[in-house]
Amino acid sequence: MKVLLVDDHAVVRMGLKMLLNSQDNMEVVGEASEGNEGIEKAQATSPDVILMDLSMPYGKDGLSATSELKKLLPDTAILVLTMHDDEEYLFRAIQTGASGCVLKSAPHNELINAIESVNTGNAYLHPSATKKLMEEYLGNLKHNGSDLFELLSEREKEILTLVAKGYANKEIAGKLIISVKTVETHKSNLMEKLQMKTRPELVSYALKKGLLGYSI
Structure with a gap:
């Protein structure tokens, strides 16, 4: 081998x-x-x-x-x-x-x-990884059909809000005192959880959720 x-x-x-x-x-x-x-x-x-x-x-x-x-x-x-x-x-x-x-x-x-x-x-x-994957799977089953927003971690919600407000990854990293790579990882994860692929989709979603101070 x-x-x-x-x-x-x-x-x-x-x-x-x-x-x-x-x-x-x-x-x-x-x-x-x-x-x-x-x-x-x-x-x-x-x-x-x-x-x-x-x-x-x-x-x-x-x-x-x-x-x-x-x-x-x-x-x-x-x-x-x-x-x-x-x-x-x-x-x-x-x-x-x-x-x-x-x-x-x-x-x-x-x-x-x-x-x-x-x-x-x-x-x-x-x-421990097997346990985490099972918890994630069961969590997804529990939330199936409900608001995907609840699947986001608090950090992912913070980053979603800042992305929707127009901040770049480097600016977000500075505001949250984390690395740019960590921002990119959270951003990728939240987009996957929300089943979105573009920034405009995130902005529209954030507006609907009232994350920018007002909703549509």
Whole structure:
């Protein structure tokens, strides 16, 4: 089984490489420190499984790289590695084509089992992620047919309001004291929840909800 490592921490890659190469059925065929390099290495080595870090501050991030790789190498399984049990990033990773998600703090045997699972075409989610996905699914069932506005988090409602008022992502980031990337993630999530694709749709919706101080 050929495995490619994509993580911005050299020490993490070294530890993973030692662990995986010690397995009889696994071989690390390449390493990359960010998404663009990961895409290049994947095309050059055609791995069976890619271990993809989500949070890489330089170059292309894990979500963007996963989305592009699934178009270029649809048969390659991508297992997301993450430090944080963040449901928004988890949902986005699955939506972009990842076969599973495992925490970096997971025991070695769990990581090995996860790699073997996605390599055979199955999905793998760590226990807390499975619970979150079930809660999200049940929540959607509960709200099915009701106002989608209730599916938005408080932060997403804040960003919806500011987007509708004409603020750019950078301006929103400054107002809420968060990163531009975080703004983009929340904006993408809220548009998906509201089933909208354009800014005018968001503005019209915000007006109807009275988020701009008046409604229509």
